[in-house]
Amino acid sequence: MPPVKTRLPAVEGWFTLDDEAPALLGSKCTSCGNFAFPKETYFCRNPHCQGREFAETELSRTGRVWSYTNAGYQPPEPYVAADPYVPFAIAAVELAAEQMVVMGQVVAGVDVGDLHVGDEVELVLDTLYEDDDHEYVVWKWRPVAGGGAHGQTTGGKVGTGA
Amino acid sequence: MPDDKRVAVLGAGMHPWGKWGRNFVEYGLAAAGDALAEAGLPWTDIQYVAGADTIRNGYPGFIAGATFAQALGWTGARVSSAYAACASGAQAISNARAQILAGLCDVALVVGADTTPKGFFKPVGGERRDDPDWLRFHLIGATNPTYFALYARRRMELFGATEADFAAIKVKNARAGLENVNARYRKEVTAEEVLASPMVADPLRLLEICATSDGGAALVLCSMEYAKRHAGTDDLVTIDAVSTVTPTFPQTVLDMPGITTDSAATTDAIGPGFKQSVALAAYEEAGIGPEDVSLAEVYDLSSALELDWYEDIMLCKEGEAERLLRDGDTTIGGRVPVNPSGGLSCFGEAIPAQAIAQVCELVWQLRGRAGARQVEGARVGITANQGLFGHGSSVVVSR
Numbered sequence A: 001m002p003p004v005k006t007r008l009p010a011v012e013g014w015f016t017l018d019d020e021a022p023a024l025l026g027s028k029c030t031s032c033g034n035f036a037f038p039k040e041t042y043f044c045r046n047p048h049c050q051g052r053e054f055a056e057t058e059l060s061r062t063g064r065v066w067s068y069t070n071a072g073y074q075p076p077e078p079y080v081a082a083d084p085y086v087p088f089a090i091a092a093v094e095l096a097a098e099q100m101v102v103m104g105q106v107v108a109g110v111d112v113g114d115l116h117v118g119d120e121v122e123l124v125l126d127t128l129y130e131d132d133d134h135e136y137v138v139w140k141w142r143p144v145a146g147g148g149a150h151g152q153t154t155g156g157k158v159g160t161g162a
Numbered sequence B: 001m002p003d004d005k006r007v008a009v010l011g012a013g014m015h016p017w018g019k020w021g022r023n024f025v026e027y028g029l030a031a032a033g034d035a036l037a038e039a040g041l042p043w044t045d046i047q048y049v050a051g052a053d054t055i056r057n058g059y060p061g062f063i064a065g066a067t068f069a070q071a072l073g074w075t076g077a078r079v080s081s082a083y084a085a086c087a088s089g090a091q092a093i094s095n096a097r098a099q100i101l102a103g104l105c106d107v108a109l110v111v112g113a114d115t116t117p118k119g120f121f122k123p124v125g126g127e128r129r130d131d132p133d134w135l136r137f138h139l140i141g142a143t144n145p146t147y148f149a150l151y152a153r154r155r156m157e158l159f160g161a162t163e164a165d166f167a168a169i170k171v172k173n174a175r176a177g178l179e180n181v182n183a184r185y186r187k188e189v190t191a192e193e194v195l196a197s198p199m200v201a202d203p204l205r206l207l208e209i210c211a212t213s214d215g216g217a218a219l220v221l222c223s224m225e226y227a228k229r230h231a232g233t234d235d236l237v238t239i240d241a242v243s244t245v246t247p248t249f250p251q252t253v254l255d256m257p258g259i260t261t262d263s264a265a266t267t268d269a270i271g272p273g274f275k276q277s278v279a280l281a282a283y284e285e286a287g288i289g290p291e292d293v294s295l296a297e298v299y300d301l302s303s304a305l306e307l308d309w310y311e312d313i314m315l316c317k318e319g320e321a322e323r324l325l326r327d328g329d330t331t332i333g334g335r336v337p338v339n340p341s342g343g344l345s346c347f348g349e350a351i352p353a354q355a356i357a358q359v360c361e362l363v364w365q366l367r368g369r370a371g372a373r374q375v376e377g378a379r380v381g382i383t384a385n386q387g388l389f390g391h392g393s394s395v396v397v398s399r
Helices: B024-039 B058-062 B064-072 B088-101 B132-140 B144-159 B163-177 B191-196 B224-231 B274-286 B303-312 B321-326 B343-347 B351-366
Strands: A006-009 A025-029 A054-058 A062-070 A089-095 A100-106 A120-130 A134-143 B007-018 B048-052 B078-082 B107-114 B199-201 B214-222 B238-243 B295-298 B380-387 B391-398
Touching: A062 A100, A062 B144, A062 B199, A089 B144, A100 A120, A100 B132, B007 B024, B007 B088, B007 B224, B007 B351, B024 B058, B024 B064, B024 B107, B024 B214, B024 B351, B048 B064, B048 B088, B048 B351, B058 B064, B064 B078, B064 B107, B078 B088, B088 B107, B088 B214, B088 B238, B088 B351, B088 B380, B088 B391, B107 B351, B144 B199, B144 B303, B163 B191, B163 B303, B163 B321, B163 B343, B214 B224, B214 B351, B238 B274, B274 B303, B274 B380, B274 B391, B295 B303, B295 B351, B303 B321, B343 B351, B351 B380, B351 B391
Parallel strands: A006 A134, A100 A134, B048 B078, B048 B107, B295 B380
Antiparallel strands: A025 A054, A062 A089, A062 A120, A089 A100, A120 A134, B007 B214, B007 B238, B107 B214, B238 B391, B380 B391
């Protein structure tokens, strides 16, 4: 039996390590309520806000596909690729409550042919890469069963929101 | 346009794009030499050198203005060095123009050159967990083509763009660049060849994604008074606007190297998107509108991205770019040719030189010296460009 590897986040403090219902950890400005991911620490990026304090907040765990693609060729370092390289899909996902788009890999086994703009997807944790002793995990998007009802994303080609 | 709001272009020069593997300074000097020769000025008359930086060639690249000035021979000329990702060349033009318009100098040299590594652009070395450019590669494997592909797929879903449209852009630009001696790729391609090339980032294929190239470009700029005196004529090619505006909050388009957009939850995203705002500022500064434009050089980092630019520089409304392409409006001989130089499709990208090269092409077109790719009757041209970290540029050139 192979030894159990220690599970570590590929980046510290960006998401919860809850296997059942993981969430990205963003920030909410205590002055204007602006969401940000990764978390703001110094200045609110709303230019009309003087806010300097931020509450950590879990972002919506589901969203709708804004657009998608795949990585047909192995990305260069510092991406740590499996050997042999296995192509993967990437989705940019619009979170309704936060009205922001978050990019992430799509779980293995889902290719671009399985995706559509507007599809509902949920956040999961999955292996990004491994070494001898550790498994490094990251957030990925996974289509929601029955969620391919082609919901609507907002805006035109230039983005979300009004 | 009043003379105190514009600068004259006395000379333009380029070192051919390619994968030459030599020191970037060499390309910059060749381009500068050609621009000075075209201007009919000795180097020693130049009062200000604006360099566009390269970040992949060590210290000389970070202080490019001084690097080129030293290589040409120290004369005491003042220098500046600008880095603004893909818009670096336009920032250098902007620096030189500002000095001239402020009356701080009469004549300036703008130079940008690059030597590039093979393959995908990747972050510069080292483990940098607080650098978004490092993180997007490490956490997602998101390369530059990832972003181009997200925009392309969105166009397909929203506006009915097809893979055939994307291929048609490549075919158009390859044909335009055939006779351009400065272009790296001078070979006609068919739509079938494009669509048979390997998929890099679905829906974009290898022949639809711009390569990374070596190259150099330069301009000699001066005040209108200096130009009239030196050239002995009022018939001058002038730069009437240089837009380098940044996005406004909330920036709701996923933009390299970001993993997320801004949130529009508390502040509505109103007005045009970032790329369109770059062009709008240029039109406003030049006092013209898209209806005045004879030709455009836009940043076709991917074939599909050229379609976005048609709308962002307002040659048509959103969703109409495919029709413009299919009607032949943007082909040489059409209503408003786009990328008659062959674009990045034929050049590949030499980052700090590229925005300068766009202006070189407009200058030669407006002078009627573009040879087989000449746009007849060209009077006004516009460039458009976008790079990482909220950089973009648009330059209006007229005769």
